[in-house]
Amino acid sequence: MDQLDAFRAETRAWLEANCPAEMRKPFEDEEAERCWGGRNFKFFSEAQRVWLERMAARGWTAPDWPSDYGGGGLSKAQTIVLRQEMRALGCRSPLDSFGIWMLGPALLKYGSEAQKREHLPRIVRGEIRWCQGYSEPGAGSDLASLQTKAEDKGDHFLVNGQKVWTSYADKADWIFCLVRTDFQAKKHEGISFLLFDMTTPGVTTRPILLISGKSPFCETFFDDVKVPKDNLVGVENKGWEIAKYLLTHERDMIGGMGLVGGGRSLGEIAAQSIGLENGMLADPILRGDIARLEADTWAFQIAMERAGDLAKAKQAHPAYSSFLKYYGTELNKRRHELTMSALGADGLEWEGARSQDGEAARAWLRTKANSIEGGTSEVQLNIIAKRILDLPGA
Amino acid sequence: MALVLTEEQNLLRDSARGFIADKAPVAHLRHLRDTRDATGFSRDLWREFADMGFAGVIAPEAQGGLGLGPVEAGVIMEEIGRNLTPSPFFATALVGASALKAAGGPRAEALLAKIASGDLLLALAVDEGAKHRPGAMTTQAQRSGNGFVLNGAKSFVVDGHAADLLLVAARLGDTVDVFMVDPKAAGVSVERTIMTDAHNAARVTLDNVALDADAALGAGERGAAILETALNVGRAGSAAELCGVGAEAFARTTAYLKERKQFGRLIGEFQALQHRAAHLYCELEIAQAVTLKALQALAAAPDKAGPLVSLAKARACAAADLAVREAVQMHGGIGMTDAVDIGLFMKRARVAQELFGDERFHADRLARLRGY
Ligand SMILES: Cc1cc2nc3c(=O)[nH]c(=O)nc-3n(C[C@H](O)[C@H](O)[C@H](O)COP(=O)(O)OP(=O)(O)OC[C@H]3O[C@@H](n4cnc5c(N)ncnc54)[C@H](O)[C@@H]3O)c2cc1C
Secondary structure, three states: OOHHHHHHHHHHHHHHOOOHHHOOOOOOOOHHHOOOOOOOOOOOOOOHHHHHHHHHHOOOOOOOOOOOOOOOOHHHHHHHHHHHHHHHHHOOOOOOOOHHHHHHHHHHHHOHHHHHHHHHHHHHOOOOOOOOOOEEEEEOOOHHHHOEEEEEEEEEEEEEEEEEEEEEOOOOOOEEEEEEEEOOOOHHHHHEEEEOOOOOOEEEEEOOOOOOOOOOOOEEEEEEEEHHHHHHHHOOEEHHHHHHHHHHHHHHHHHHHHHHHHHHOOHHHHHHHEEEOOOEEEEEHHHHHHHHHHHHHHHHHHHHHHHHHHHHHHOOOOOOOHHHHHHHHHHHHHHHHOOOOOOHHHHOOOOOOOOOOHHHHHHHHHHHOOOOOOOOOOHHHHHHHHHHHHOOOO | OOOOOOOOHHHHHHHHHHHHHOOOOHHHHHHHHHHOOOOOOHHHHHHHOOOOOOOOOOOHHOOOOOOOOHHHHHHHHEEEEEHHOOOOOHHHHHHHHHHHHHOOOOHHHHHHHHOOOOOOEEEEOOOOOOOOOOHHHHOEEEEEEOOOEEEEOOOOOOOOOOOOOOEEEEOOOOOOEEEEOOOOOOOEEEEEEOOOOOOOOEEEEEEEEEEEEHOOOOOOOHHHHHHHHHHHHHHHHHHHHHHHHHHHHHHHHHHOOOEEOOOOOHHHHHHHHHHHHHHHHHHHHHHHHHHHHHHHHHHHHHHHHHHHHHHHHHHHHHHHHHHHHHHHHHHHHHHOOOOOOOOHHHHHHHHHHHHOOHHHHHHHHHHHHHHO
16 A cells, blocks of 8 residues: 555656646647547647657556556556546546557457567557457448458458448558458358558548548548558457457447546536526426436446456456446436537537537537447447346347 | 455355345245234344344444444345345444444443344434425424423334334424434324335324433534434445345346246347346446445545435435336236235335435435535
C-alpha cells in the first residue's frame, strides 16, 4: 500500500510538471481535438504534440504494456492510480488508438517476437495509426461468414475483397484484417488474421457519410493486395480465436465510453436549460428520468469497478465484457436522448456558433452506433444467454 | 477496497447459506403462514441464530457479539432473501443494534448483550403514512418534568408486534430523537399487521406515553444522526435482502427455462425470453455491485455513506422488482399458483421495496443531493 501511495505522489508530481495547461482543459470540439497519431496526423496544437511525446517517452500511452515493447510496465494497480491521477488533474488522453485498445493486447498474446518488436513501440509512440478490417457487406453480426479472400502465393498472400464500416480507414496507416484462407473448412476454421500497410498497392478507401453529418468510416477495397507471409499473426486458419480475443478488448473499451465524460452532469445541463422551481427541475417528469439515468450511470460505474476486482480475483466470467458492452452502450444512448430533451430546441440548431455546429445533436446521433459497433446489443445478449446463463440452443 | 468478499466474509456466507437453507427454506415461511403462527416467525430458530452468532453479528465482542459490520450483516440478509426467511434479524440484529451502537453508553451496551444472546427483540418505529417519508414525521415528544411525553401513530413497524422494546422516532423541539418505549407501558397500543408476504409489522399508537429522561437514545442531541445511521444500515441491509430475493427468483426462472417445453422446444430456446433473461442478469449484477459498495461505505464511514446507500436501495429495488415480475411471467400459469414459490418471491420483493424507501424515494434523494 505504501509503495502505491509513493507511486501516486510521484505520478501526480510528474503530471503536474509535464501536462501542459491546455491539455488539462475539457475538449471544446472533442472530435477535432483528440489525438490519434499516425504518419499523417496534424497536431491540433504544440501542447498536444508535447503531451504525446512526454507520455510516450514513459510508455504511459500504454501504461500496462511491458516496457520491453515501449509500454509503461506498470502493474494493474499502478495503471489505475495513473488513470485516477490523470482524471483528478483533468488531463486529456494523450493518444487514442485502435492500436492501444485492440491490436496491442492481441499482439501481446498471439504475435511473434518480431511482430511485437516491430509494431508495439510504434503504437505506443503514436507513429502508426491502425484500423480494423472485420466487417463486410455480407458479414456483420455473423462476422465469421466473411468472404475476403487471401490466397497463398508462396512468399505472400494475395488479398481480394471488400470491408465496410472500417472506422478511419482513410486516415489509418495499417490495417488488422480478417481474411478467409480456407474456403473448404467450416466458417470459423478458415479465417486468418493479417496485418498490412494501407499504402500497399491495391488498397483503396471510400468514406461513408453518417447521420451525424461526419464521415468517420469507409468502405475499404482490396484488389490483388500482396501481403508478406511474415504479417500473418498466429497460425493460418486459426485467426478466429484472435479475432474474438480482440473483440473482448474492443467491448470493454466501448462499454466504458459513456463514462469518461468529465464535463457537466446531465442534472446541471438540464437545470441550466430548463430552470428550477422550489429547488427542483421545472420539468418534473424529465427530472425523474434524469434522476434514474444518473443513478443507473453511477451504479454502472461501480459495476465496472467490481468487474475489475472480479477479474483480479479470478472470479469474472470470461463473457463478462458482453454485459459491460451491452449495458454501457445502452446507458450512453439514454444519456444522450435525455441530453437532447434537456436542451430542447436549442440543442437542435444544426449549424452556427450558438450550438457549436449542432455538437449535441451530432453527438447524440453518433451514440446510436455504440450499440451496433463492436457487436450489437442483441449479439451481446445472445452471448450472455448462451455463455453465462447456459440457456439451450442459444 | 476491492468489491469482492474477503476470505472471512466468504466463510461467513457459506455458513449462513448452509444454515439458513437448511433450517428456514421457503417451506418454513409457508408453514408459518398456513398455520397462522401466533408470532409469524420461529423463536426456536431465532435462538439458533443467536447460537450461530448471527443475532449479535454487529454487536461488539465485549457484549458477546461477533463485532462485525454492515458487510457481514448484508451477507446474512442476502441469504435471508434467498430463502424468504421471516426472522427478527433485520429489525433487531441489524437496525436495532445499529441504533444502539450509534448511541453508545452502558445502557446501550447492556441491551446489545441481550440482542446477541437472543433475549431481546427490537422494532424501529419511523413511518407514519402510506410511504416512507421520515422528513414529514409528526410524532411528537414533549419534555415533561424530568422526562418526556410521547404522542403519535406509527405504521409499518417491522416486528413491532413481537418486540420487547420499541425504538420510536419522534420530533423533539426542532430536532429528532429516538425513544425507547416499553410496548406494555400505559398509552401504548400495538396492532399486529400481517403483510402481503406473510411477514409481520405493526401499527403503534402512542397516547400520552410517559418516558424517563434516559429514554432518549440521542439525549436530545444526537438523535437525528442515530436515526439516520439506523435507517441507512437498514436500507443497505434491505438492498442485500432484495439482491438475494432477485437472485433466487432468477435462478429458479432460468432453471425453468431449461426444463419446460412448448412447440417441441425448451422455452429457453426462444430468443425473446433469452434476451430478457440476459438483461435481467445485467441488472442483478449491478445491484450486487452497488449493494456491496454501500455496505463497505457504511463500514468505513457511516456518516458519509448516505448517497451510496440510496443508490444501492434504488438499484436493488429495481432489479428485484424486474426479477420477480419476469419470474412470474416466464413461469406462465404455474407462476400464478400459490403452490409454486415464485409468487412468494414477488410478494416479499414488493414489501421489501417499500421498506425504508422505494426506488423513487431514493432516486429523488439523489437528485436533491445533486441540486436538481
Ligand atoms: C460507427 C461504427 C463504426 C464501426 N467501425 C468498424 C470498424 O472499424 N471495423 C469493422 O470491421 N467494423 C466496424 N463497424 C461495423 C460493426 O461491427 C457492424 O455494424 C456490426 O457488427 C453489425 O453488423 P451489421 O451492421 O451488418 O448489422 P446486422 O448484423 O445486419 O444486424 C442488423 C440487426 O439485426 C440484429 N441481429 C443480427 N443477428 C442477430 C441475431 N443472431 N439475433 C438477434 N438479432 C440479430 C442486429 O442486432 C441488428 O439489430 C462499425 C459500425 C459502426 C456503426
